[in-house]
Amino acid sequence: MSEVSRRQMLTAGAMGAAGIAATTIAQQVQANTKVPIASETKTNSQGKFANKVVLITGATSGIGEATARAFAKEGAIVHFCGRREALGNKVAQEITAQGGRASYQKTDIRLEQEVKAFIDTCVQKYGRIDIAFNNAGVESSPKTIAERSLEEWLNVMATNATGVFLSMKYELPHLLKQGGGVIVNNASVSGHVGFATIAPYSASKHAIVSLTKVAALEYADRNIRVNAIAPGAVDTPMLRRALAAWNTNFEKVSQEYPIKRIVMPEEIARGVMFLGSDDASCITGMDLDATGGYLTK
Numbered sequence: 600m601s602e603v604s605r606r607q608m609l610t611a612g613a614m615g616a617a618g619i620a621a622t623t624i625a626q627q628v629q630a631n632t633k634v635p636i637a638s639e640t641k642t643n644s645q646g647k648f649a650n651k652v653v654l655i656t657g658a659t660s661g662i663g664e665a666t667a668r669a670f671a672k673e674g675a676i677v678h679f680c681g682r683r684e685a686l687g688n689k690v691a692q693e694i695t696a697q698g699g700r701a702s703y704q705k706t707d708i709r710l711e712q713e714v715k716a717f718i719d720t721c722v723q724k725y726g727r728i729d730i731a732f733n734n735a736g737v738e739s740s741p742k743t744i745a746e747r748s749l750e751e752w753l754n755v756m757a758t759n760a761t762g763v764f765l766s767m768k769y770e771l772p773h774l775l776k777q778g779g780g781v782i783v784n785n786a787s788v789s790g791h792v793g794f795a796t797i798a799p800y801s802a803s804k805h806a807i808v809s810l811t812k813v814a815a816l817e818y819a820d821r822n823i824r825v826n827a828i829a830p831g832a833v834d835t836p837m838l839r840r841a842l843a844a845w846n847t848n849f850e851k852v853s854q855e856y857p858i859k860r861i862v863m864p865e866e867i868a869r870g871v872m873f874l875g876s877d878d879a880s881c882i883t884g885m886d887l888d889a890t891g892g893y894l895t896k
């Protein structure tokens with residue numbers, strides 16, 4: 600592999616499949632993470648998001664899970680989805696056991712009727728949606744465009760791009776009806792720059808950035824803000840699969856980012872919470888660079 604293509608793959612953020620020993624990666628993360636991550640704290644029912652209803656797609660693991668836990672700890676009621684039922688129930692039970700409020704609904708984000716049912720159920724259960732985090736996504740395997748199957752292209756686009764479109768399509772009527780709300784879409788560094796061998800992922804993330812801008816303009820004067828967040832390399836199952844696929848490690852990937860470390864999912868959660876809060880009251884249509892400086896290079 601040439602140095603250029605290796606670098607492109609390393610910085611892509613999340614692709615591939617296979618298995619690196621978790622302990623090795625955990626050690627690498629520890630070695631490369633210089634910012635302390637808040638340790639487990641008890642739920643504060645009167646916290647910053649007390650009684651806010653937060654809807655999250657894809658919170659059975661990774662960034663979505665960390666964001667669900669973070670909002671719940673600040674007093675929010677979280678309704679989330681994902682396909683892996685056992686994990687979804689586990690996350691909801693653990694949040695509840697810590698004094699938080701969360702419910703899981705099995706949903707495949709590629710299927711219109713399931714997305715609609717997920718969003719409608721949230722409103723039926725809790726009366727409204729204050730903040731929606733459209734996060735569910737999948738990586739693509741490392742292949743050039745000529746090597747890529749149409750099937751994989753369509754699946755990644757259906758999950759990442761159409762999934763965000765469908766989520767907003769069924770969230771927005773509720774937000775309009777209740778007089779406002781906030782949407783945050785999970786994009787990526789790959790939504791801004793091209794990386795060789797990840798066409799479906801990169802195209803789908805560019806689509807999310809575009810959808811975010813369009814939605815922001817369409818609803819800006821109706822008290823609805825729509826933003827995205829652009830993570831770089833974040834320690835999640837998706838990134839671990841990517842590292843395995845490229846036979847690389849956290850240390851090498853870290854060097855591609857000005858921040859020189861892998862970001863933790865809890866840090867992305869904080870960015871989502873900022874965009875979802877009144878602190879971002881005049882911010883709409885932007886994609887928050889949470890890469891640790893990659894997009895400034």
Ligand SMILES: NC(=O)c1ccc[n+]([C@@H]2O[C@H](COP(=O)([O-])OP(=O)(O)OC[C@H]3O[C@@H](n4cnc5c(N)ncnc54)[C@H](OP(=O)(O)O)[C@@H]3O)[C@@H](O)[C@H]2O)c1
Binds near residue numbers: 734738830838
């Ligand atoms: N990790 C990174 O370095 C990085 C960088 C930039 C952007 N991102 C973005 O962050 C988001 C979360 O990824 P992650 O890194 O946290 O990886 P992850 O742990 O693999 O999480 C992906 C989440 O999306 C859900 N999902 C995938 N396909 C779905 C479907 N068809 N229907 C419903 N839910 C689905 C998964 O749930 P089920 O499998 O249970 O369905 C899971 O909860 C993605 O959009 C990803 O592109 C990640």
